[in-house]
Amino acid sequence: PAPWRDSLTTPRHEPEEVLRDQEAAQVAQAIHTLVTRDGVRPADIFVLSRKRQSLRLLAHALRRVQVPFAAAEDAALMDAAEARDLLALLDALVSPRHRLSLAQALRSPLFGASDADLIELxxxxxxxxxxxxxxxxxRAGEAPWSAGLQRARMLLPRWRVASMALPPHDLLDRIVFEGELRERVAATVPPAQRSAALDAIEAVLAQSLTLDGARYATPYSFVRALKRRRVKATTPTHADAVQLLTVHGAKGLEARVVFVMDTDPEPKNTETATLLVDWPVEADAPKRCAFVYSEAACPPSLAAVLDTERNARLREELNGLYVAMSRAKQRLVFSATEPSRHAGGxxxxxxxxxxxxxxLLADGEAPAPVAAAPAPARIKVLSLTARPDIALPLQRPDRSPDTEASRLGQAVHRLLEWATADAPGTDARWNDLAQAxxxxxxxxxxxxxRLANVILQSPDCARFFRGPQLRWAGNEVPVSEGGDLLRIDRLVLLDERDAPVWWVLDYKLQHAPQQLDAYRAQLLRYREAVRRAQPRAEVRCAFVTGAGVVVEID
Known part of the structure; x- marks a missing residue:
């Protein structure tokens, strides 16, 4: 007899499930071999199956060998770890006594706390x-918290206060932006899973605006709504990934290499409750229509109609085989799991x-990660920016055309943002930020x-980045002007001779940005927005050039 199984520690494995997993693992290994040994792009590979369950098993297998893939079905939102982490964070903010949610949020990439940190807490x-x-x-004498918990101590109280006033989407948007969630998740997950992880974050943000018509006005009600139901999230398509499709869904599509899974399935049991319709093409109405309780006990009077139905099923089966085979341009690969019993045909x-x-599979070492093509990877890096996708003609006049100079300016801007938000510390850290x-x-x-270092080390700019005069500073500060959302490159509050002064700074690598009317209008618009927000304070504005020169605009 089989030994007793502890259901809390030992999962139950059905023999057929184990075999199906093995088939999926072999297909994943074959795909990995094609990509790494034969140079086939992941986007040039389709995997077809009549049932979605086989594709789900393959998705897990591809994830293990780190091959990028795109599924053709909507997945449950909470199946993604990143979505569960965000929900746990919201739950901890609205219900601080929920220890499990707080622990999950602390262990997420947002804070990166370890098991030892949780034990200490x-x-x-x-x-x-x-x-x-x-x-x-x-308290005096207490050991300092770890870096992850120190970060949580700084951010969580702020978000807790915000959760009492902001609707779900605004709170989530603030968490993602202030917590640098996209960047931290992208740096944590393997490259092959990066797109899916970022998409899960965007899906949670989207649900806060679309779930039940955005009727949930508080984060508490939004969290409870997500916990009550199984919300589906549309899986976005990715250009450089293996496509997992049903045979029916692949009609009209072609790929260089096509895998067809589960080509020898277990035979179906005898159909029950069958509807038989005898309707010749040339007839205006059916000759006969009958419900048959079991095809195994079909009345003799309906035997001919049942034979016609079975022939139609066989023809449909062959049509499906034709569709699967005709999707391949160069190579067609079939896989199967031997069934416990064989069908009649x-x-x-x-x-x-x-x-x-x-x-022939590649033997030897364990599969190495398969990287996506360079171009899509750059697109995903661009998607990590916190800048909203809004057309602001006065905000970025140098955005088009996308020249080498404009790309250099954007990169310097990003490096200054990172370096001033978190001191780079060592030269290696600075080089890593510059490279990113x-x-x-x-x-x-x-x-x-070089350009970022010139600005940071410039005597003219030093007061805006460090020193006793600096009371407050922010990067990419959002402000509203005329109904438009604007973002100021750097906003600082300095202690000057008479009173504190707000400085609106705009990075421009050109030596004379003040000579361009569009730039001047943009900067003055920023200053006007800050003046309205701080009516009793002095507000000044200036360009910061690539030479480290501060050019004030009146």
Whole structure:
């Protein structure tokens, strides 16, 4: 007899499920071999199956060998770890006593706390409130919190206050922007899963605007609504990924290589409750229409009609095989799991097997990650920016055309944003930031690092980045002007001789940006927006050039 199984620690594996998993693993290994050994692009590969379950198993197998893929079906939103992490964070903000949600949020890439950090938090809470133990002021002599928990101590109270006033989308947007969630997730997950992870974040944001017509005005009600139901999220298509499709869904499409899975399925049980319709093409109405309880006990008077129905099913089966085979331009690969019993007629595998040759898998080392093509990767990096996708003709007049100079300016801008938000520390850290900014905008890394360093080290600019005069500073500060959303490159509050002064700064690498009317109008518009927000304060504005010169505009 089979031994007892502890259901809490040992999963149940049905024999057929194990075999189907093995088939999916072999197909994934074959795809990995084609991409790494034969140079086939992932986008040039289709995988077809009559059932979606086989495609789901393959998706897990492709994820294990780190091959990018795109599924053709809508997935449950909460199947994505990134979506669950965001929901847990919202739940912790609106219900701080929910320890499990708080623990999940702390372990997410947003904070990156370790198991040891959670144990330390639990010990400091002493079976009490984790939230209170986390946010309360540190006592003298206590060991400092880890970097992840220090970050949580800074951000969570701020978001907790915001959750009491903001609707779900505005709160989520603030969390994603202030917490740099996209960037942190992109840096944490494997490259092959990066697109799906970022899409899950966007799907949660979209649901906050579309779920039940955005009727949920508070984060609490939004969290409860998501927990009550299984929300589907549309899976976006990706150009450089293996496409997982049903045979029916692949009609009209072609690919260089096509895999067809589950070509020898388990035979179906005898149909029950069958509707038989005898309706010749030339007739105006059916001759006979009958409900048959079981095809195995079909009345003799309906035997001919049942034979016609079975022939139609066989013809449809062959039509499906034709559709699957005709999708391939160069190479067609079939896979199957041997069934426990065989059907009466030949399967697709039986028909194709004698005419095919075995597929030779690559042996040796474990599969290496398969990277997407360079162009789509750059597009995804661009999608990590917090800048909204809104047309603002006065905000970025140098955005078009996208020249080498404009890309260099954008990269320098990004490096300054990162460097001033979080001190780079070592030269290696500075070089990493410069390299990341350069890759994002396809700019030369050396030029990006040099120009940003000139600005940061310039005596003319120093007061805007460091020193005792600097009371407050922000990058990419959103302001509203005339109903438009604008973003100021850098906004600082300086202690000057008479009173604090707000400075609106706009980075322009040109030596004389003040000579361009469009730039001047843009900067003055920023200043006017800040003046309305701070009516009793002095507000000044200036360009910061690539030479580290501050050019004030009156």
């Amino acid at each position: 639990a010990e400091r809470a002493r079976a009490g409130d984790w939230w209170r133990a986390l946010v309360k002021p540190e 030949p399967s697709w595998w039986d028909r194709i097997g004698p005419l095919s040759t075995p597929f 900014a350069a890759v994002e905008f396809a700019a030369p890394p050396a030029a990006v690092a």
